[in-house]
Amino acid sequence: MSRIDTMFRISERHSSVRTEVVAGMTTFLAMAYITVVNPSILSDAGMDFGAVFVATCIAAAFGSILMGVLGNYPIAQAPGMGQNAFFTYAVVLGAGHSWQTALGAVFISGLIFIVLSILPVREWLINAIPRNLKLGISAGVGLFIGFIALRNAGIVVDNPATFVSLGPVTEFGPAACLLGFVIITALSARKVSGAVIIGVMIATLIGWIFGGAEFKGVFSAPPSIAPVFLQLDIAGAFKLSMLTVILTFLLVDVFDTAGTMVGVATRAGLVGPDGKLPHLGKALLSDSSATALGALVGTSSTTSFIESSAGVEAGGRTGLTAVTVGVLFLVCLFFAPLAQSVPAYATASALLFVACLMTRPLADVEWDDLTESAPAVVTALSMPLAFSVADGIGLGFLSYVAIKVLTGKAKSCPPAVYVIAAIFALKFALL
Numbered sequence: 001m002s003r004i005d006t007m008f009r010i011s012e013r014h015s016s017v018r019t020e021v022v023a024g025m026t027t028f029l030a031m032a033y034i035t036v037v038n039p040s041i042l043s044d045a046g047m048d049f050g051a052v053f054v055a056t057c058i059a060a061a062f063g064s065i066l067m068g069v070l071g072n073y074p075i076a077q078a079p080g081m082g083q084n085a086f087f088t089y090a091v092v093l094g095a096g097h098s099w100q101t102a103l104g105a106v107f108i109s110g111l112i113f114i115v116l117s118i119l120p121v122r123e124w125l126i127n128a129i130p131r132n133l134k135l136g137i138s139a140g141v142g143l144f145i146g147f148i149a150l151r152n153a154g155i156v157v158d159n160p161a162t163f164v165s166l167g168p169v170t171e172f173g174p175a176a177c178l179l180g181f182v183i184i185t186a187l188s189a190r191k192v193s194g195a196v197i198i199g200v201m202i203a204t205l206i207g208w209i210f211g212g213a214e215f216k217g218v219f220s221a222p223p224s225i226a227p228v229f230l231q232l233d234i235a236g237a238f239k240l241s242m243l244t245v246i247l248t249f250l251l252v253d254v255f256d257t258a259g260t261m262v263g264v265a266t267r268a269g270l271v272g273p274d275g276k277l278p279h280l281g282k283a284l285l286s287d288s289s290a291t292a293l294g295a296l297v298g299t300s301s302t303t304s305f306i307e308s309s310a311g312v313e314a315g316g317r318t319g320l321t322a323v324t325v326g327v328l329f330l331v332c333l334f335f336a337p338l339a340q341s342v343p344a345y346a347t348a349s350a351l352l353f354v355a356c357l358m359t360r361p362l363a364d365v366e367w368d369d370l371t372e373s374a375p376a377v378v379t380a381l382s383m384p385l386a387f388s389v390a391d392g393i394g395l396g397f398l399s400y401v402a403i404k405v406l407t408g409k410a411k412s413c414p415p416a417v418y419v420i421a422a423i424f425a426l427k428f429a430l431l
Contacts, residue, residue: 008072024311038053041085047099052298059299068322098233110289129420136396138262146351147384153345176203183349230296230298256388307351359380
């Protein structure tokens with residue numbers, strides 16, 4: 001245990017091996033839905049569901065373990081929501097490219113991520129984010145998580161007149177989610193260890209007992225990965241028509257990762273007194289390497305998961321949390337039915353609780369300075385409403401630069417802020 005403690009600096013970060021393992025289990029439960037949702041989305045592109053399930057678990061395991069060992073962050077990796085939808089509905093079904101070519105584009109973008117991670121570019125960009133924008137990003141990620149939770153549980157539904165509206169909260173799923181949320185919150189207020197896991201499992205058990213969720217069994221052999229393994233078409237991805245696709249994968253991964261890492265690390269207390277994240281280059285290299293490997297095994301872009309916040313709230317402070325998640329994804333290969341038996345409304349109760357906690361950074365925003373507070377609010381609001389961490393960050397940077405310039409404070413913006421704003425301006429204009 002002492003070797004593990006030293007390797008992950010567990011005692012130094014005021015944690016314990018048990019706490020880190022419980023945190024990893026909590027994060028895994030919060031993001032286990034990806035083992036079902038990602039294959040479902042990519043199967044619409046013509047990919048084999050079972051093969052993508054295996055690819056999803058392998059990519060998530062590799063990325064999470066690498067993040068834990070190399071970066072020592074309690075941040076798990078998996079194929080990202082949003083990226084998989086763009087892959088299927090925009091690139092394959094929308095533009096008519098084959099899923100093999102789309103995988104090739106993901107792989108190329110992953111190689112670019114790796115180069116940018118080895119160079120100080122990505123680290124420079126992330127560390128240059130102004131403090132108040134970081135606070136807005138952290139809170140925005142929380143609001144985004146909350147919106148996802150409410151949507152997944154059916155508490156918030158689409159409405160053609162108002163875009164969203166309150167769903168049937170008295171139905172089983174929404175009611176069970178709210179019950180789980182109340183249990184988690186009450187147990188956390190009472191300082192009960194593992195409150196999130198307890199709440200999720202209670203909501204799940206209620207679903208199994210009363211027919212609100214299907215118990216699909218415990219064990220099964222993994223499906224074959226052959227239909228998608230090494231099936232990417234790299235040559236096809238070098239077509240001119242794929243340039244904007246690769247650029248989109250690049251931008252979304254860079255800034256989704258930036259937002260998630262800033263938000264989760266801020267909540268975990270890992271941001272240094274200078275406002276910078278320690279060992280950021282290694283963490284970014286882990287993320288980019290996972291994207292490249294994910295494309296090889298047969299899945300869309302792998303990224304840092306905002307659900308890692310659930311593990312942080314359970315006490316996770318080191319890479320052992322992420323390693324635990326990675327190991328559980330490998331175990332999930334053989335216990336797929338059990339993982340798929342946890343209903344969406346049960347994990348939504350955990351995410352809703354995390355969302356409540358992650359909005360706290362807004363209290364630390366410099367509200368007396370509108371040039372700082374307004375962009376932070378725009379960032380926080382845009383993430384859930386645009387349903388994109390990256391787009392929320394983009395609007396935040398653009399408003400930050402514009403407001404600073406128009407108020408005669410242009411010199412207070414670091415050069416990197418102008419670079420990031422220009423990148424997003426081009427993205428919004430051309431993509």
